[in-house]
Amino acid sequence: MAKTPKYVYLFGNKKADGDGSMKPLLGGKGANLAEMARIGLPVPPGFTITTEVCTYYYQNKKTYPKVLDPQVKAGMAHIEKIMGTKFGDKTAMPLLVSVRSGARDSMPGMMDTILNLGLNDETVLALVKATNNERFAWDCYRRFVQMYGDVVMGVQKRPGEDHEPFETVIHNLKHERYHEDIEDTKLTVDDLKELVVRFKGLIKERTGKEFPQDPWKQLWGAIGAVFGSWMNDRAIVYRRKYNIPSEWGTAVNVQAMVYGNTGERSGSGVAFTRNPANGEKEFYGEFLINAQGEDVVAGIRTPEPVVQLKNHLPQAFAELENIRKILEKHFKDVQDFEFTIQDGKVFMLQTRNGKRTAFAALKFSMDMVEEKLIDWKTAIRRNPADQLDQLLAPIFDQKAEKAAKVVATGLPAGPGAASGKIYLNADRAAAAAAKGEKVLLVRNETTPEDLRGMIAAEGILTAKGGVSSHAALVARQMGKVCVCGAGALQIDYAARTVTVSGQTFKEGDYMSINGTLGNVYAGEIKTAASEIVQVLIEKSLDPKKSKTYQMFKQLMDWCSKVTRLEVRTNADTPEQTENAIAFGATGIGLCRTEHMFFEGNRIDAMREMILADNLEDRKKALAKLLPYQKEDFVGIFKALNGYPATIRFLDPPLHEFLPHEDKAQQDLAQKMGVPVEKIRNRVKELHEFNPMLGFRGCRLGIVYPEISEMQARAVFEAAAEVQKAGIKVRPEIMIPLVGFKKELDLQVEVVHRVAQEVMKEKGVKLNYLVGTMIEVPRGALTADEIAQTAQFFSFGTNDLTQTCLGMSRDDSGSFIPAYTELEIVKKNPFATIDQTGVGQLMKIAVEKGRSTRPDIKLGICGEHGGDPDSVKFCHKIGLTYVSCSPFRVPVARLAAAQAALEEEAASAAKKPAKKK
Structure with missing residues (x-):
């Protein structure tokens, strides 16, 4: 007989069915509530409906598994037993519950919450009688009707309305009765009763339905609303930004209510075990006296700093200080927790790893290593790579x-x-x-x-x-x-x-x-x-005077201890190169030589070459460009000081170097002393319907080998000059857009011939490599053939993505937002490597390239080289290095270190446990 699936997990009374390791099933909130109960913290009892039910709910037309109903009833009986109260009791203290979401990854404020569930026109009177506090009971009821009407019944702002409809009702009542916006705490019992009546009327007017009086109907409505909120617009936007898969789903947590709004000895708050903005080790957060938790985060009343709680309720504050220490010692991370104080007694409603700024993350990790709460490898993992550029x-x-x-x-x-x-x-x-x-x-x-x-x-x-x-x-x-x-x-x-x-x-x-x-x-x-930039780049700040820099340096030093993947930079000038080396780059992964042709008078020589009618004239123009190229390479090689430089030969189509506007063409004709018609005709000749797939890359060098010859000479003459000055030079010539082995063979022949000529002329021996950029699918699919000639591959993932997906990077903005919203793509493929498409081509190229040349050097130089997820993918498929813009180098270094640590952890998990 098949075992009945378990969809409901109980917690309370210092026991729990689950624990903190069960976030995929119980969600972050449910798992941590169970964990807090297990370690003896004061957690109101409750139960968690698992994320599996959310998946079932969406796969089965928003219905539930049949066994869920009895399990939920058993869960409610569990709460009733611990609390000594009954759900829906009309004669004695009724059990009221909160219903909250709980995704695997925290999504603050994105999904729905309902408090005080179980109140109706009869149970509110039982609550009045049991507590002898009429104001408290009616305050809970008006809050519940408002929340339920909004979250479950869908009473929301209409187009043109600036305020939430329930808030408008409250505002109108205050002005009718008091002629001003008094604080909610000053509303009388009569005011609160009137709000309940008006709220119910608003619900009926906007939805055509009555507010439900049956507590069980309320509960199932709230559970459905929480599952429904997993697919609301704001949750989808949030998931898309933080790459949270929609298939994970949310859990639902049903928990006994405790009340922060019973009077001056009660309150609610949200606190952090340390300051999440600046990282300081201080009790940080806020509270409100005589309030429920939603009041604190909603921003309607301005709360007090949590340290001021000792002036109101010193015993509760002392207990919270102790809980703060217990949480950090147990979870080994900074916690963000919610608490309620009911008549002086502290209750914990949730805890989670606190969201933090990049600076706070850095300081937390450094301090916790010093305090021996975590080790240095954990400190590396605690700094989100995609946030690190905040520090810069x-x-x-x-x-x-x-x-x-x-x-x-x-x-x-x-x-x-x-x-x-x-x-x-x-x-x-x-x-x-x-x-x-x-x-x-x-x-x-x-x-x-x-x-x-x-x-x-x-x-x-x-x-x-x-x-x-x-x-x-x-x-x-x-x-x-x-x-x-x-x-x-x-x-x-x-x-x-x-x-x-x-x-x-x-x-x-x-x-x-x-x-x-x-x-x-x-x-x-x-x-x-x-x-950090003032210390490393501008050299305008003494490193010893910057604590931020000192912590940053320590983190980068730790990264260097574990990283396998090298990080290079995309740089076209000595200044860019120096900046990247200062950030820890180990060479240049992409030097775009065409960028050197646009400066000053160089563009004139380039245009002269393009407009030339014969080989001799082209060579004359190229001779003018040679000293410019050489000068740039001398500066770059000196800045590298022995690190390698991957230099890409001319890649863009020639039309990019010529003016297309009539006035600019006339100016150029006058400057060069040629008829304007000649320029217009050349622009027309060079026009291509799709320049991305046209006459560019190695195709230019094959048709006009004199271009490649000039570039090779500039590289090798510069290398010879710098090497003679006592600085090691390691040029790596990269031929772009290769899809056929023969294309590379023809260009490599030119490079080797020029290298031999320069070495003979200058009397030096140069160590250099020649390789190619894998940026068209055929190049990846025939990588075993190409590797017979290529000494290295560098993946040009910008163009490889365009040619693999058939999408233009420049035009994709018109549809990629819709594609990510519809989850056709999880992330923009021009920002993060499409691992199942483009990534497969990369894997094929890696495997085929190594089958021919086992020691082949493999890198990536597309924009993806600075994206943390893409860096981790590059580590996984065994690349030698990634290359990115200078200011992304620290991000890539951190991501590379985290990739190595993740691999280490996965390897350790596979090893069988040692026998005792």
Whole structure:
């Protein structure tokens, strides 16, 4: 007989069916609630409905497995037994529950929560009688009707409405009765009863349905709403940004309610075991007295810092300080936890690894190694590679910031500097950013519906809310600059204005924010380089005076201890090369020689070569380019100081070097002393319907071998000169766009001939390699043949993606957003390697290339070389190096180290356990 599947896991009374390792099944929240119960923390009892039910729900037309109903009933009986109360009890204290989502990866604010479930017109009276606190009971009921109406019954903003409909009802009642926006805590019992009546009326008006009175009907409605919220718009946008698979699904957590709104000895809060903005080891967070948890994160009331709790409830504060230490010692990471205090007693509602800024992640990891909580390898894994470039982001220029006018101050919720045009609506902010504007999203408080605008913005500024508000939490995770709770801001959504310090700013006006200090400034402020850049690149700051640099250096040093994959840079000038070497690059993976032809007078010689009618004239023009190319290579080889340089010969089609506008053509004709018709005719001759697949790459060198000859001579003459000066030189000549072995053979013949000539002329011996760029599918599929000639491959994944997918990188913006939304592609394939398509071609090329030449050097030089997921894929398929832009080098180094550690962990997990 088949075993009945277990869909419900219980926790409470210091016991649990599950534990912290079961996040794929129980979700992050459920797994950690079980873990906290197991280690003896005060967790209200409850049960978790697994993520498998979510998968079933979507695969079976939003229905549930038959065995779920009895398991949920058993779960409710488990809570009733521990709490000593009954669900739906009309005569004594009724059991009320919260229903919350819980994805495997934390998705703060993206899915739905319902509190105080189980209240109706009769159980609210039983709650009044049991607690002897009429105000508390009716406050819980009005909150529940509002949440249920919004989350389960779908009462939401209509087009043109600036405020949530329930909030409008509250606002109207306050102004009718008090003529001002009083705090919710000052509403009377009569006010709360009237709100319940009006809320029910709003639900009936907007949905045509009555608010349900049956607690079990309420529960199943709430469970369905949480599963349904897995596919809501904001959750989809969030998952897409953070690469969370939709097939993971969410769990549902049903837990006994504890109440922070019973009076002055109760409250709720959100806290972190350390400061997630700046990494300091301090109890950080916020609380509100006489409030439920949603009040703290909603930003409607401005909370107090959690350290002030000792002035209100010293015993509860002391208990929380102890819990803070227990959590870090047990989970070995900074925790973000929610708590409720009911009549002086502390309850833990959830814990999770805290979202953090890149700077905080760096400091946490360094401090925890020092405290012996984690080892250095764990510290490497604790720094998200895709956030590391935050540490290199600009800060405000000190002089410019000092001269700027501070118009308001708020809470520093996301460090850094941001200037932009203000927008008061997420859609308008996203639209402006899509046009290339730098945007500041300014709101009274943000909600999950603002996510698109938050992603688009340089920075986020709110008038309300604290450091654990939605804005602060999401900004920290995204690495956005954020200032919250700048109460001096008067925001008029209808007029699209912000008034502060006697000034009125309209949408489109500039403001600036310092998320490290919490300052808000009028206008745009000039930025300066980050501390790390000031130390490494500008050499304007003493390394000993920068703690940020010292921590960054330690992290990079640790990365070097474990990394197998080398990191090179894409650089075309000595300056770019020096910058990349300063960041730890071990050579150049792509030097685009065509970039050298666009500077100054060089473009004239290049155009002269293109316009030449015969070989002799072409050679004359190329002779003018030779000294320029040589000079550039001398500078680059010196900057490399012995590191290798992969130099790609001319790649783009020739039409790119000629002007296409009539006026520019006339100017060029006059400058070169040729008829304008000659230029027009040459442009016409060179016109191609699809230049990406046309006369470019090695095809140019085959038809015009004199071009390759000039480039080879420039490389080798520069190498000879630098080598004679006592600096080791390691050139690697890369022939682009090879799909046939014969193409490479013809070009390699030219390179070897010129190398021999230069070595003989200069009396030197040069060590060099000749290889190719694998960027067309045929090159990958015939890699075993090509490797007979090629000493190295470098994957040009920009073009390999274009030719494999049949998509133009330049035109893909018109459909890729829709493709990612529809999950046709998980990520933009021009940002992250398409592993199942393009990645398969790369694997084939690696295997075939090594079958012919086992010691072949393998690299990647497309834009993907700086993307952490792509770097890890390159490690996995056994490449020698990745290459990326200079400022992405630290990101790639960290990703490469993490890839090595992941491989080490996977290998260790496969080994059989030693017998005792």
